[in-house]
Amino acid sequence: MSTNEHSEFIDSDTGKLGMWLFLFTELFLFGGLFIVYSVMRSKYADDFHHAALELNAFVGATNTVVLLVSSMTVAMSLTAIQQKRGGKAMGLLFITLLLAGVFMVNKYFEWGHKFGLHLYPGSDVMKSLPHGEIMFFGLYYMMTGLHALHVIIGGILLTIVILKIKSGKINSEHYLLQENGALYWHLVDLIWIFLFPLLYLIT
Amino acid sequence: MTNSSTSVPLNYLNHKTGLWSWLTSTDHKRIGLMYMYTIAIFFCVAAILGLLMRIEKLTPGQTIMTAQTYNGMFTIHGIIMIFIVVIPGLAAVFGNIFLPIMIGAKDVAFPKLNLFSWYVFITGALLGLYSQFANGNSPDTGWTFYVPYSAAASSNVVIALTAAFVLGFASILTGLNFIVTIHRMRAPGMTWFRMPLFPWSLYATAWIQLLATPIVGITLLMVIAERTLHIGFFDPSLGGDPVLYQHLFWIYSHPAVYVMILPAMGVVTEIFPTFSQKPVFGYVPIVFSSLAIALVGYFVWGHHMFTSGISYESRWFFSFLTFLVAIPSAIKVFNWLSTMYGGSVDLKPPLLFAISFIFLFTIGGFTGLTLGSLATNIQLHNTDFVVAHFHYIIFGGMGFAFFAAIHYWFPKIYGRMYNFKWANISWGFLFVGFNLLYFPLFVIGIQGMPRRYFDYDPKFQTGEVLSTIGAFILITGLILMISNLVYHSRRGAIAPANPWHGVTLEWQIPSPPPHENFDEIPVITHEPYRFDHPHTN
Numbered sequence: 001m002s003t004n005e006h007s008e009f010i011d012s013d014t015g016k017l018g019m020w021l022f023l024f025t026e027l028f029l030f031g032g033l034f035i036v037y038s039v040m041r042s043k044y045a046d047d048f049h050h051a052a053l054e055l056n057a058f059v060g061a062t063n064t065v066v067l068l069v070s071s072m073t074v075a076m077s078l079t080a081i082q083q084k085r086g087g088k089a090m091g092l093l094f095i096t097l098l099l100a101g102v103f104m105v106n107k108y109f110e111w112g113h114k115f116g117l118h119l120y121p122g123s124d125v126m127k128s129l130p131h132g133e134i135m136f137f138g139l140y141y142m143m144t145g146l147h148a149l150h151v152i153i154g155g156i157l158l159t160i161v162i163l164k165i166k167s168g169k170i171n172s173e174h175y176l177l178q179e180n181g182a183l184y185w186h187l188v189d190l191i192w193i194f195l196f197p198l199l200y201l202i203t
Numbered sequence: 204m205t206n207s208s209t210s211v212p213l214n215y216l217n218h219k220t221g222l223w224s225w226l227t228s229t230d231h232k233r234i235g236l237m238y239m240y241t242i243a244i245f246f247c248v249a250a251i252l253g254l255l256m257r258i259e260k261l262t263p264g265q266t267i268m269t270a271q272t273y274n275g276m277f278t279i280h281g282i283i284m285i286f287i288v289v290i291p292g293l294a295a296v297f298g299n300i301f302l303p304i305m306i307g308a309k310d311v312a313f314p315k316l317n318l319f320s321w322y323v324f325i326t327g328a329l330l331g332l333y334s335q336f337a338n339g340n341s342p343d344t345g346w347t348f349y350v351p352y353s354a355a356a357s358s359n360v361v362i363a364l365t366a367a368f369v370l371g372f373a374s375i376l377t378g379l380n381f382i383v384t385i386h387r388m389r390a391p392g393m394t395w396f397r398m399p400l401f402p403w404s405l406y407a408t409a410w411i412q413l414l415a416t417p418i419v420g421i422t423l424l425m426v427i428a429e430r431t432l433h434i435g436f437f438d439p440s441l442g443g444d445p446v447l448y449q450h451l452f453w454i455y456s457h458p459a460v461y462v463m464i465l466p467a468m469g470v471v472t473e474i475f476p477t478f479s480q481k482p483v484f485g486y487v488p489i490v491f492s493s494l495a496i497a498l499v500g501y502f503v504w505g506h507h508m509f510t511s512g513i514s515y516e517s518r519w520f521f522s523f524l525t526f527l528v529a530i531p532s533a534i535k536v537f538n539w540l541s542t543m544y545g546g547s548v549d550l551k552p553p554l555l556f557a558i559s560f561i562f563l564f565t566i567g568g569f570t571g572l573t574l575g576s577l578a579t580n581i582q583l584h585n586t587d588f589v590v591a592h593f594h595y596i597i598f599g600g601m602g603f604a605f606f607a608a609i610h611y612w613f614p615k616i617y618g619r620m621y622n623f624k625w626a627n628i629s630w631g632f633l634f635v636g637f638n639l640l641y642f643p644l645f646v647i648g649i650q651g652m653p654r655r656y657f658d659y660d661p662k663f664q665t666g667e668v669l670s671t672i673g674a675f676i677l678i679t680g681l682i683l684m685i686s687n688l689v690y691h692s693r694r695g696a697i698a699p700a701n702p703w704h705g706v707t708l709e710w711q712i713p714s715p716p717p718h719e720n721f722d723e724i725p726v727i728t729h730e731p732y733r734f735d736h737p738h739t740n
Contacts, residue, residue: 014312014387021379025417032421032451036436039447122433131442138434142425 012176019180023187026150030191033143037198040135047132052203054119055140056110060200063106064192070099071189074158074182084172086165093162096185100155107148111141143195147188154188157181214618214715229314232716234321235299236616242288242296243685245328249283250681252276257640257674260667263659270657274343275358277655279335281346282363286370287328289601290459293466294412295324295377297608298405300616302381304709304716305399307390307725312383320376327369334362345655347456350437350448354429361430368423371416371455374462378412381405390708392727396490399707399731400483403490404469407497411458411465415501419455422448446511453504461500463597464564465493467604468535471557474611475539477705478554479546482732485538492531492538499528509580518577525575532568536561551703552626556607559634563599567592570645585655588648591641599637606633609688614698618715621691629687632680639673707731 041048077092114137118125121138129137161181164170170178215232225233256276259266268276299317303310311317335341342363344353353360385406389398426448428434435441437448476483483489505513505521539561548554570592573579583589614620644652647666652659659667701710712721 010313011387014383017386018313018316018379018383021382021413025375025379025413028414028417029421032418032425035451036425036447039444040436040442043444044442121428121435127441134435135442138428138436141432142428142434142436146424 010176012179015176016179016183019183023183026187027191030143030146030194033139033146034194034198037139037143040132040139044130044132044135047130048136049203051129051133051136051140052199054114055200057200059106059110060196063103064196066099066103066106067189067192070096070103071186073099074185078175078178078182081165081170081175081178082172086168086171089178090162090165093158093165097155097158097162100151100158103151104148107144111144140199143199147191147195150188150191154181154185157184212713213717214713215718216617216715218718227318229310229318230718231303231311231314231317232300232616234317235296235301237321238291238295238299238324241325241328242292245283245287247681247685249280249288250678252280252283254674254678256280257671259657260659261671263661263664265657271343273657274655275335275341278342278345278363279331282331282334282342282367284597285346285459286367287324287331289463289597290370290374291324291377292463292601292605293470293608294381294405294408294462295320296605297401297470297612298377298381298408298466301612301709302384302402302405303388304712304720305402305707306385306388307393307708307721307727308384308388309720309724310388311380312387313380316376317380320373320380323369323376324373327366327371327373330362330366330369334359334366337362347452348423348426349452350426350429350443350445351439353426354438361427364423364427368420368427371420371423374412375416375420378409378416381409382413385409390725390727394727396487397727397730400472400486400489400493401466401469404465404472404493407493408462408465411462411497411501415455415458415462418451419459422451422455425451446508446513449508449511450504453507457504457507458497458501460593460596461496463601465496467560467564467601468493470604470608470611471539471560472535473705473707474553474557474607475542476732476734477611477703478549478551478557479543480549480704480734481542481546482734483538484541484544485534486730486732488534489538492534495531496528499524499531503528506575506580509577510584522575522577526572529568529572536565549703551610552621552623552630553607553611553703555627555630556603556610559630560600560603560607563595563603563637567595567599570595583648585653586648587644587652587654590654591644591648594641594644599641603633603637606630606684611703612709613688613692614702615709615714615716617692617695618698618713619691619693619695620698620702621687621695625683625687629680629683632676632683634680636673636676636678636680640670640677641673643667643669643673706734 073092073096077089077096080086080089080092114120119137120126121141126134126137158181161170161178164177215230219228225237228234255268256273259268259273299311337359340358342356342358342360344356344358344360344363348360348364348367353364385398385402425434425436429436429438429443433441435443437443437445439445472483472489503521503524505517506525509518509522539557570588574583574589574592610621610626643666647663648654650663650666652663652666698714700712700714703710708725709716711725
C-alpha cells in the first residue's frame with residue numbers, strides 16, 4: 001500500500017470543515033468593508049441618509065427574494081441527490097443558475113442607471129457631491145461589486161457541480177462538492193442579506 | 204519500522220524523478236521543499252538588497268545609489284522579506300514537511316489544495332518581483348503601503364499590492380489546510396495533549412492566518428480601488444480617513460508578526476528537549492501560552508499608531524495589551540531554560556542556533572516593551588530603534604529559528620549530515636554579524652536617527668559604519684551556512700534515522716522518509732517527549 005500515490009479520498013466531514021473555515025475567511029473579507037461602512041456612516045450620518053435615498057429599494061428587495069429562492073433550490077437539489085434523483089438535482093441547480101442570472105441582470109440595470117446619472121467613482125458629478133455621499137457610493141460599488149463577483153464564482157462552481165452530476169462523479173454516495181457548492185451559495189445569499197438593509201433600507 | 208533491505212531504499216526524494224514529478228506532486232514533503240527553495244532564493248535577493256542599503260549608508264549623502272533607488276530598495280526588501288520569506292517561512296516549509304509526520308498522518312487533509320497554495324504563492328512572489336522591475340519604477344511606499352502616499356505615488360504600487368493580496372490568499376489556504384489536518388488527521392491515540400509542540404504552534408498560527416489575513420486582503424483591495432477607480436476610502440480630499448487604513452492594515456500586520464514568531468517558538472521547543480534528552484518543561488503552559496499569544500496578539504495592533512492621533516483611551520488600552528502579550532512569551536522563555544536545566548545538554552549546531560534564538564528574541568522582546576510604553580514610544584517612533592527592534596524579533600527570532608530548524612531536520616529531510624565544524628563557524632559569523640549589524644541601530648535610534656532615511660547627520664556615522672561591517676560579517680556567515688547545507692545535501696555522510704535521539708514521530712521513520720511516511724499508521728500510547736522510552740537506550 002505504500003507504493004501508490006497518496007489517497008485522493010477526502011471524507012465528507014473533513015471536506016466540510018475545510019469549507020466552513022474558508023467561509024469564515026470570506027465573512028472576514030466582507031467584514032473589513034462592514035467596518036469601513038460603520039466608521040463612515042457614523043462620521044457622515046446625514047450624507048449616508050441622502051445618498052441611500054438614491055437606491056431603489058424595490059430592485060433591492062426583488063434581488064433579495066431572488067437570492068433567497070435560489071438558496072432554497074440549491075438546498076432542494078442536495079436532498080434530491082441524496083434521494084438518488086440526479087436529474088431532479090440538476091434541474092434544481094439549473095433553476096438556481098437562472099435565478100443567479102436574474103440577479104445579475106437586475107444588478108446590471110441598477111448599475112447602468114447610476115452610470116447614466118454619472119454616479120460612478122471618479123466622475124465629475126460624483127466629485128461635486130458631499131464627502132459622505134462619495135463614501136456611500138464608493139462603498140455601494142465596492143460591496144455590491146465584490147458580492148457580484150462572488151455570485152459569478154458561485155455560479156461557476158454550481159455549473160461544475162451540474163457537469164459532475166451528469167458524468168456520475170457526484171452521486172448519492174459522494175456529493176461533497178455539491179454540499180460545499182451549496183454552502184458557498186448560501187454564503188453569497190447571507191452576505192446579500194446584510195448588504196440589502198445596510199445599503200437599501202437604512203435611509 | 205525500517206525493514207527495507209534493498210540497496211537504495213525508495214523514499215520521497217527518489218521514488219519519482221524529473222522536474223515535472225516535483226511540479227505536480229501533492230506530497231507534503233516535496234511541496235515543503237519547493238517552498239524552501241523558493242523562499243531561500245527570495246531571501247538571498249532581499250538580503251543582497253539589504254547589504255546594498257547598508258553600503259549606501261557607509262557615508263552621509265549619496266554613496267552608491269540615488270535616494271529614489273534607496274526608497275525602492277527598502278520597500279522591495281520589506282515586501283519580499285515580510286510577505287514572501289518570514290510570513291510563510293517556517294509554516295510553509297517545516298510545517299508542510301513535518302506536521303503530517305509529527306501527528307502520524309500520511310499527508311495534509313487537502314493535498315491538492317496544498318499544491319495549489321504553492322502555485323498561488325509563486326504567482327504572488329513573481330508579481331512582487333515584477334513590481335520591482337516593471338517600467339523601471341519600483342514602489343517606494345515602504346512595505347506598509349501607508350495612504351495617502353500609496354494612493355498617489357506614481358510607481359508600481361498596484362502590482363505590489365496585488366502581489367501582497369495573492370500571497371495572503373496562499374497563506375490563508377495553508378492555514379486552513381493545517382487546521383483541518385490537525386483536527387482530522389491525528390494518528391489513533393494522539394489526543395490533543397499528546398501532540399508535539401511544533402504542531403501546536405502551527406495550530407495557533409493557522410488560526411491567525413485564517414482570521415487576520417482576509418482583513419489585509421480587503422484593505423489592499425480598497426487601496427487598489429482607490430488608485431484605479433478613485434473611490435477615496437482613505438483619501439482625506441474625498442472624505443476618506445487615512446488613519447482608518449492604518450487600523451485595517453495593522454489589524455492584520457501585527458498578528459502577522461505572531462504568524463512569524465509562533466512557529467519559530469514551536470521549532471525551538473522541539474530542539475531543547477532533544478538536545479537536553481529531557482522532557483520539555485511545562486508542556487501545558489507552553490500550549491496555552493501559544494494560544495494566548497495568538498489571542499492577545501490579535502488585539503495589540505494599535506501600538507503601531509501611538510503617534511497617529513488615536514485617542515488617549517485607545518493608546519492606554521493598546522499599550523496595556525502589549526505588555527500583556529509579553530507574559531506568555533516570557534513563560535515560553537522560562538520553559539526553554541528549565542528544559543535545559545539538569546539535562547544532558549549537547550551543544551550541537553541546532554541547539555546553538557536555538558540558544559541564540561532565545562538571546563536575540565529576548566532583546567527584541569524587551570525593546571518591544573520599550574516601544575509599547577506610551578512615553579518612550581513618542582521619542583522612538585519611526586527611528587532606527589524600531590528597525591533594530593523588529594529585526595531582532597524577525598531575523599533574530601524567526602530567522603535564527605529557521606536556521607535552527609534546518610540544522611535540526613536536515614538529516615531527516617536529505618538523509619545526509621552536514622559538517623558540524625563548518626556549521627559552528629557559520630553560526631559564529633551569523634551571531635556576531637547580526638549583533639554588530641543591528642545593535643548600533645538601537646543606539647543611533649535613541650539618539651534620533653530616523654528610519655528609512657537615505658541621508659544622515661555625520662554624527663551617526665560611527666554607528667552606521669559599524670552596522671555595515673556587521674552586514675558584511677552576516678552575509679559571510681550566510682554564504683558559509685548555505686554552502687555547507689547545499690554541498691552536504693548531496694555529498695554529506697549518510698545520516699542515521701535518528702541522529703539526535705529524538706523521540707517525536709519524525710525520528711521513528713527512515714531518513715529520508717518514505718513516500719507515504721509510515722508503513723503502518725502508528726498508535727500513540729503516551730505523551731510526547733518521554734525520553735525513558737526503550738528505543739533511546
